[in-house]
Amino acid sequence: MDCMNQKLASKNHLELMSEVKAHAKPLTRSQKEKLESYIGTTKTFYAIGADMEKQIIKRWIKKHPDLAVSEYMELLGSLYQGESCNEISLAGGLLKSLPKLRKTIEPKYLDGWLNRVQGWGEVDSMCQSKFSATEVLTKWEKWKSLLTKLASDDNVHKRRASLVLLTKPVRDSEDTRLADLAFANINRLKLDREILVTKAISWLLRDLIKNHRQRVEKYLEENEDTLPRIAVRETKTKLLTGRKAPTRKKMTS
Template sequence: MNIAHKQMLVELKKRQRTGNAYFSNDSYLSSGHHYYDVSVPDRRAIAKAWLKENQDISNKEFFAVLDSLYKGKSHEEKTLASILLGYNKRAREAVSTNQLDKWLNELVGWAEVDALCQSVFTAEELLADWKEWERFLRTLAKSKNVNKRRASLVFLTGAVRQSGDARLQKLAFQNIDTLKYEKGILVTKAISWLLREMIGRYERAVRKYLKENGETLPKVAVRETQRKLETGKK
């Protein structure tokens, strides 16, 4: 275990709310990983404090810390790694998709996957290296690992909200097409989420896509997207 990882694990245990660690098997966490019940605000505070004390850390050293955290036994260690990455723009610009793929191997369930994929990377960062991100997200959509298939959609949720770039729209619809026949909730709800996030900048395209594909899309995705189109509410 990396030394910095050990230090942050001590901080996590100090902030344990229940006093009893357990395994996270509820419908949101659903990872089966050890769970210390440390709040997200507390995890963010730990990340900010550590980064403040280690501002000059090299990317190589930083990635070693993340490697160790992602391989940790608990939900909090894994999500703390993603929080740290979200706070380190320099590291995000340097990280490879190959490294991200390895980290995804350690993540299970909605909460862990989404912590890395939902809003860590901006649309600007994806578009700056678009050919590689496009290749990576297409590959994830065809993975045997359902968590990676979810990631192929969730990585785009923040980007389509931030940018109206046609490349994001095109890939979003293509990955949805690849996955729309799946029945598992990890994927069906991610399809719904991505379609709803697209409404802000791509409403006309979403309406057209829904009209042409409504019979083959997951019912939950159709229902929730139509509701947002009609009411503007989630």
């Protein structure tokens, strides 16, 4: 990062975080501990709510209509180095809200950005429904290389990312390249019992049902004994009912 871009990234970063801090609500120690436990982080957290975060991002984008690709990338890199959950979440919001700029991102950058994430919430804020099937397929060899690498990483957050990044693409496209890679990563990680991974395996299998139902059924049949139990249970339920979990019957008097 050259000096000028670094200063600009810091300025933009500070603008966004100043807004976050200005709207943050105080948390009791008990509330803070519950929140940290839920999202799996020990980082600083400013309680602003999802709607307020969206408003902050929307206002900031309106103030910066001519944001260049280089400025966008420097800001994302700066936010992903941040010390709070909110900075990671803001970066995710900027990925979602600026699709034209997002499409210029080289997949390799995600590997570095994932070094600082902590807990499922931060992984998913970067990876869930951010990159479409078209975006992934347009740079297929680069995405395939990244996702294969992430699935074998010692960092559990990267292993989760290798699955979550594929959920939207396999749901939105019938392209067999996406499904082949999804099943390959699931197969590579099926013995991993980290909860961040087991739940993501279930998620990806369930999203594969839309366009690859028979493959999912066959894969379950052949791998039921080695897949995480939660993945088998939730995927079978989705195949039978269309839901992740069975509908609870109402109590009758």
